[in-house]
Amino acid sequence: MDKFLRVDGLVVPLDRANVDTDAIIPKQFLKSIKRTGFGPNLFDEWRYLDHGEPGMDNSRRPLNPDFVLNQPRYHGAQILLARENFGCGSSREHAPWALDDYGFRAIIAPSFADIFCNNCFKNGLLPIVLDAASVDDLFQGVTATPGYHLKIDLEQQIITAPNGMVYRFEVDAFRKNCLLNGLDDIGLTLQHVREIKEYEARRKSEAPWLFT
Amino acid sequence: MGTQTLYDKLWNSHVVHEEPDGTTLIYIDRHLVHEVTSPQAFEGLRLAGRKPWRIASMLAVADHNVPTTDRTQGIADPISRLQVETLDSNCDELGITEFRMADVRQGIVHVIGPEQGATLPGMTVVCGDSHTSTHGAFAALAFGIGTSEVEHVMATQCLLMKKARAMQVLVDGALGRGVTAKDLVLAVIGKIGTAGGTGYAIEFAGSAIRALTMEGRMTVCNMAIEAGARAGMIAADDTTISYLKGRPFAPQGELWDKAVGYWRTLHSDEGAQFDKVVLLDAAEIKPQVTWGTSPEMVVAVDGNVPDPAREDDPVKRGSIELSLKYMGLQPNTPITEIQIDKVFIGSCTNARIEDLRAAAEVIRGKHVAANVKLAMAVPGSGLVKQQAEREGLDKIFVEAGFEWREPGCSMCLAMNADRLEPGERCASTSNRNFEGRQGPGGRTHLVSPEMAAAAAIAGHFVDARNL
Numbered sequence: 016m017d018k019f020l021r022v023d024g025l026v027v028p029l030d031r032a033n034v035d036t037d038a039i040i041p042k043q044f045l046k047s048i049k050r051t052g053f054g055p056n057l058f059d060e061w062r063y064l065d066h067g068e069p070g071m072d073n074s075r076r077p078l079n080p081d082f083v084l085n086q087p088r089y090h091g092a093q094i095l096l097a098r099e100n101f102g103c104g105s106s107r108e109h110a111p112w113a114l115d116d117y118g119f120r121a122i123i124a125p126s127f128a129d130i131f132c133n134n135c136f137k138n139g140l141l142p143i144v145l146d147a148a149s150v151d152d153l154f155q156g157v158t159a160t161p162g163y164h165l166k167i168d169l170e171q172q173i174i175t176a177p178n179g180m181v182y183r184f185e186v187d188a189f190r191k192n193c194l195l196n197g198l199d200d201i202g203l204t205l206q207h208v209r210e211i212k213e214y215e216a217r218r219k220s221e222a223p224w225l226f227t
Numbered sequence: 228m229g230t231q232t233l234y235d236k237l238w239n240s241h242v243v244h245e246e247p248d249g250t251t252l253i254y255i256d257r258h259l260v261h262e263v264t265s266p267q268a269f270e271g272l273r274l275a276g277r278k279p280w281r282i283a284s285m286l287a288v289a290d291h292n293v294p295t296t297d298r299t300q301g302i303a304d305p306i307s308r309l310q311v312e313t314l315d316s317n318c319d320e321l322g323i324t325e326f327r328m329a330d331v332r333q334g335i336v337h338v339i340g341p342e343q344g345a346t347l348p349g350m351t352v353v354c355g356d357s358h359t360s361t362h363g364a365f366a367a368l369a370f371g372i373g374t375s376e377v378e379h380v381m382a383t384q385c386l387l388m389k390k391a392r393a394m395q396v397l398v399d400g401a402l403g404r405g406v407t408a409k410d411l412v413l414a415v416i417g418k419i420g421t422a423g424g425t426g427y428a429i430e431f432a433g434s435a436i437r438a439l440t441m442e443g444r445m446t447v448c449n450m451a452i453e454a455g456a457r458a459g460m461i462a463a464d465d466t467t468i469s470y471l472k473g474r475p476f477a478p479q480g481e482l483w484d485k486a487v488g489y490w491r492t493l494h495s496d497e498g499a500q501f502d503k504v505v506l507l508d509a510a511e512i513k514p515q516v517t518w519g520t521s522p523e524m525v526v527a528v529d530g531n532v533p534d535p536a537r538e539d540d541p542v543k544r545g546s547i548e549l550s551l552k553y554m555g556l557q558p559n560t561p562i563t564e565i566q567i568d569k570v571f572i573g574s575c576t577n578a579r580i581e582d583l584r585a586a587a588e589v590i591r592g593k594h595v596a597a598n599v600k601l602a603m604a605v606p607g608s609g610l611v612k613q614q615a616e617r618e619g620l621d622k623i624f625v626e627a628g629f630e631w632r633e634p635g636c637s638m639c640l641a642m643n644a645d646r647l648e649p650g651e652r653c654a655s656t657s658n659r660n661f662e663g664r665q666g667p668g669g670r671t672h673l674v675s676p677e678m679a680a681a682a683a684i685a686g687h688f689v690d691a692r693n694l
Contacts, residue, residue, distance in 0.1 A: 030545070031545065031546065031549060032542050032543070032545075032546050033421060033422075033521045033546065035521075035659075035661045035662075037640075037659070037661040037662070037663060037664050038661065038662060038663070041663055041667070042640050042641060042642045042664075043642070045263050045291075045642065046263075046292065046304075046306040046307055046309075046310050046642070047306075047310075048266035048267065048270070048309065048310055048313050049267065050267045050270075050374075060662065060663050060667055066667050069306055070306070098542060099422060099542070100421060100422040100425070100455070103421055103422070103455065103521075104357065104659060104661060105356075105357050105371075105640075105659075106264065106355060106356055106357040106359075106371035106372060106373055107263075107264065107373070108264070108267075108355075108373035108374040108375060111373075126422055126425060127425075128422070128425060128455060129391075129425055129426065129455070129456075129457050130357055130371055130372070130373060130452075130457060133372075133373060133376070134373035134374075134375065137373060137375035137376070138375070187248075187250075187389070188248050189246065189248060189250040189387075200375070200379055200387055201275070201277070201378065201379050201382045201383060203387070204252060204379065204382075204383040204385055204387060205382070205383060207243065207244050207252055207385075210243050210244045210252070211243055211252070211254070211280075211383065211384060211385060214243045214254055215254070215384075218240075218254070222349065222486070222489060223482060223485075224347070224478035224482045224483075224485070224486045225256050225347070225349075225350065226283070227283075227478065227482070
């Protein structure tokens with residue numbers, strides 16, 4: 016996993032609550048057996064006017080000019096500003112894979128669905144929770160100001176807006192450490208092999224039917 | 228230890244290692260695997276030169292991509308076929324038990340786990356699928372995970388987690404005639420919202436929950452994730468134990484007796500403290516119908532489509548407006564005046580034998596309305612299908628004008644060929660009414676099997692209590 020230290024990125028606002036993982040990456044693209052290549056189909060049903068299927072040349076498909084990601088001022092955005100319960104629904108990790116592949120590094124919202132949030136951290140994508148009033152501020156800022164950038168500093172846990180406002184955010188210490196250092200969870204867990212084996216031996220004597 | 232919730236007991240019995248900040252290594256007893264969320268995990272394992280830690284903990288099945296029509300020609304879509312073949316070859320290579328498409332035991336992963344007794348009380352159960360919460364009906368700690376975590380469980384038999392907060396949803400009283408477990412859980416979601424359970428593990432309790440069969444309890448826990456909670460659970464009791472007796476993967480003989488003794492401890496202790504308690508009166512719950520594009524957008528069948536003008540919160544008002552536009556509905560329309568185009572009876576929420584019996588009872592001797600283009604019944608597994616056919620349910624469905632299909636996820640998420648066309652409206656027993664969920668532009672109304680069956684006959688929603 017790539018390290019995440021700080022991002023100074025263009026922000027794009029997605030002003031709707033309960034954006035689900037079916038919207039982030041529709042099911043027909045889940046048939047892939049790869050981890051990469053989902054970016055062109057991020058928000059597929061909102062982004063294009065036609066119906067997308069795997070294997071299409073996405074560069075030739077008609078774009079929906081009303082969808083925010085297609086507006087020229089937001090091209091190259093790295094920070095997605097969203098509303099509450101972002102990423103609800105299915106556990107598909109294809110959702111953060113698609114966001115990452117598109118070029119997003121961080122998502123800011125008042126709340127995230129649990130599984131999605133977890134999946135983001137596993138892929139070096141930072142989900143940031145801010146209170147609803149701060150998120151409202153940012154929505155106003157980004158809508159009013161073309162080229163609106165935010166600076167995110169994970170180590171300091173702060174976001175700095177162009178007007179100088181600083182927003183502090185919370186992040187789980189373990190996950191922060193993993194992101195800052197690009198650590199592989201499996202490698203970390205395998206440092207506990209002895210304890211896993213001891214647990215298994217103990218559990219096997221207490222509840223042997225679990226091991227048949 | 229003092230008084231403990233069921234969640235405390237399940238959590239504490241699986242702690243392998245705990246860091247001072249609460250990050251905990253939790254041992255996983257059962258790992259269910261399907262074709263969509265596993266290929267990248269198997270590949271990751273292979274690239275890192277790792278082997279699965281405990282192959283016997285794994286049970287695999289293809290369900291999302293399988294056709295529900297004639298299977299003798301295999302899967303027509305080459306991309307779907309490759310995904311299923313990839314699961315087959317990964318399972319072959321590693322010696323993982325898999326129910327292949329031609330196996331009568333094949334079906335939706337959350338139907339076959341319990342059906343086989345592969346889900347047992349006291350277990351931790353995971354799957355790369357959010358509806359893994361279903362298995363919590365057996366007093367198990369069961370939750371969905373992403374593909375990175377699928378690989379993590381394969382490699383280490385553990386997951387790194389922090390303990391969630393505990394919520395109790397207490398439903399006392401008796402459900403009325405024509406009101407089901409599906410209506411109960413939709414009413415819970417309507418009350419607490421789709422983010423109401425975020426950060427919580429939900430225990431469903433109370434006399435209305437205890438009165439449910441295991442299949443009803445599975446329906447309730449299945450949709451805990453639709454309330455935002457990764458895990459839903461219900462205490463073990465006689466209903467749980469008698470369901471499991473004699474199932475292929477369940478313990479037998481002396482081990483059975485020992486297991487039962489342990490399972491009887493799997494309930495929240497008297498006086499156990501929850502971080503949040505939500506109360507519902509079962510007698511007040513009516514048959515539910517969703518009208519929008521989030522499961523929380525739900526009303527009783529005798530209600531109306533809401534009017535956004537009456538919503539003060541601008542974000543909520545915006546959501547209602549977007550949903551009504553997508554759903555092609557006018558504010559204040561009575562639910563019973565909404566006409567439907569298709570009916571889907573199936574999914575990990577409602578495709579078990581009792582669901583099929585209940586729907587068959589409603590349509591027996593009647594016929595699907597002329598405006599309904601397609602009504603389909605998709606059993607949750609080959610064994611459910613077999614049982615239904617033994618009882619003659621297939622004939623009732625076919626004579627009423629339904630299609631009787633092979634088992635799989637089917638039009639719950641429309642990954643195979645079963646889908647809505649743009650603008651089509653469906654009465655569906657599935658779990659998600661998101662935009663495009665059942666096909667691009669498709670419009671989903673979530674209901675119980677009885678309500679879906681009744682809508683198929685009438686051509687629009689009707690109150691199942693009046694049947």
